[in-house]
Amino acid sequence: MSPTARTAGPAGEPTGAPGAPEDPQAPPRQDTPATGAAGAGRPAGPERADTPATGAVGAGRPAGPERAGAGSPGAPVRKAGPPPRAPGGPLRYAVVVAGLLLALAAAATASLALGSVRIPPGQVLDALTGRSGPSPFRTIVLDVRLPRVLLGAVVGAGLAVVGAVLQAVVRNRLADPFLLGISSGASAGAVLVLVLGGGVGLFGGVTTTLALPAGAFVGALLSLVLVYGLARTGGTLTSTRLVLAGVAVSYILSALATLLLVVAGRPEHFQEAMHWSLGGLGSARWDTLALPAVVLAIGVGALLTLARPLDLLLVGEEEATVLGLDTARFRAAVFVLASLVTAVMVSASGAVGFVGLMAPHAARLAVGAPHRRLLPVAALGGALALVLADLAARTVAAPQDIPVGVLTALTGGPFFLWLMRRRPGPEGAAL
Numbered sequence: 001m002s003p004t005a006r007t008a009g010p011a012g013e014p015t016g017a018p019g020a021p022e023d024p025q026a027p028p029r030q031d032t033p034a035t036g037a038a039g040a041g042r043p044a045g046p047e048r049a050d051t052p053a054t055g056a057v058g059a060g061r062p063a064g065p066e067r068a069g070a071g072s073p074g075a076p077v078r079k080a081g082p083p084p085r086a087p088g089g090p091l092r093y094a095v096v097v098a099g100l101l102l103a104l105a106a107a108a109t110a111s112l113a114l115g116s117v118r119i120p121p122g123q124v125l126d127a128l129t130g131r132s133g134p135s136p137f138r139t140i141v142l143d144v145r146l147p148r149v150l151l152g153a154v155v156g157a158g159l160a161v162v163g164a165v166l167q168a169v170v171r172n173r174l175a176d177p178f179l180l181g182i183s184s185g186a187s188a189g190a191v192l193v194l195v196l197g198g199g200v201g202l203f204g205g206v207t208t209t210l211a212l213p214a215g216a217f218v219g220a221l222l223s224l225v226l227v228y229g230l231a232r233t234g235g236t237l238t239s240t241r242l243v244l245a246g247v248a249v250s251y252i253l254s255a256l257a258t259l260l261l262v263v264a265g266r267p268e269h270f271q272e273a274m275h276w277s278l279g280g281l282g283s284a285r286w287d288t289l290a291l292p293a294v295v296l297a298i299g300v301g302a303l304l305t306l307a308r309p310l311d312l313l314l315v316g317e318e319e320a321t322v323l324g325l326d327t328a329r330f331r332a333a334v335f336v337l338a339s340l341v342t343a344v345m346v347s348a349s350g351a352v353g354f355v356g357l358m359a360p361h362a363a364r365l366a367v368g369a370p371h372r373r374l375l376p377v378a379a380l381g382g383a384l385a386l387v388l389a390d391l392a393a394r395t396v397a398a399p400q401d402i403p404v405g406v407l408t409a410l411t412g413g414p415f416f417l418w419l420m421r422r423r424p425g426p427e428g429a430a431l
Helices: 036-040 056-060 088-114 121-129 137-171 182-200 204-231 241-264 268-276 286-305 309-313 316-324 326-347 355-366 370-393 405-424
Strands: none
Touching: 056 182, 088 121, 088 137, 088 355, 088 370, 121 137, 137 286, 137 309, 137 326, 137 355, 137 370, 182 204, 182 241, 182 326, 204 241, 204 326, 241 268, 268 405, 286 309, 286 370, 309 326, 309 370, 316 326, 316 355, 355 370, 355 405, 370 405
């Protein structure tokens, strides 16, 4: 053999330059990708994460471990980015808020004017400003419809804010006070207080003002903790498990509430129980409006101060922990606050479903995911949605009053199925 001929090393690899055979155990050079037929028939050694393989070598072997955020094509990026940013600037946010306020004012005006008795808009304005004297129209507007419209706005805003917060805390966009069984837990707690208070006079005259919200709060909190604990079994939390646990707990608590009513032997409470199970604003009065309004103001204000930690949870639980957030304690505090808001809303309106699911998604499309912007817009969107739903409930089959929860379920159910169909990624993917 000629001294200038190239000799083959082990596994068919060329030994390199004449007279300088290479060590068969040495890895290929890091800065020179293997090319040609020689690389096509052998597995390539470890390469730098920022140097993509070329030629036949990259085509014939799977890529090795790479750094997160590397420049190689198809590399999974696992490094968490910064908290989500809002699309558009302050001008877009101001336009969205102004538009929602105008739409809410228009919906409220229509709700005051329309119904089984139609009132001219001029008469509505006179009744609101006090320019009209005592009249049937003034009584209808001020004593019947106005408390109902305001309660619908308050309840819709509260449920929407709770839905937005729960979706961030459990990192699941299918979360909703109704779907997670919180509303059913609140209803069961309220029915328990109603049965005990009506049967033995335990709570006396404060049953509707303090005892019902207190019982609803306990039921809502226990329900949320139970659902989250069942869905978290094994250290993972998936959409399917979360929804199934919520539905199962909701059915159990609804059956428990019915059993309490049957055992108590007080059939007069069935109508009130039906009100809580289907949801409705027909019992709205001025004295039932104060507590939900105060709780909504305090709850939204408190959650706005927690906007930054909520944004961190959207990035990831591990990343939030690294940045100094005690996720377990923070999640527990948010659960208590969300249960309190939901309980007060349910004690006033019953279990109104899907408002807390639809309004946060519409708000994210408008202003993005940062909670400092998301929560006020979600509150306005939820208020608008429930005021419109109540208007339809009073006018579609007038003079009959359809439970507003029926209409929200008819619109929210298809929306939920649409979210299930378009959910990207593996099961249990976050927002």
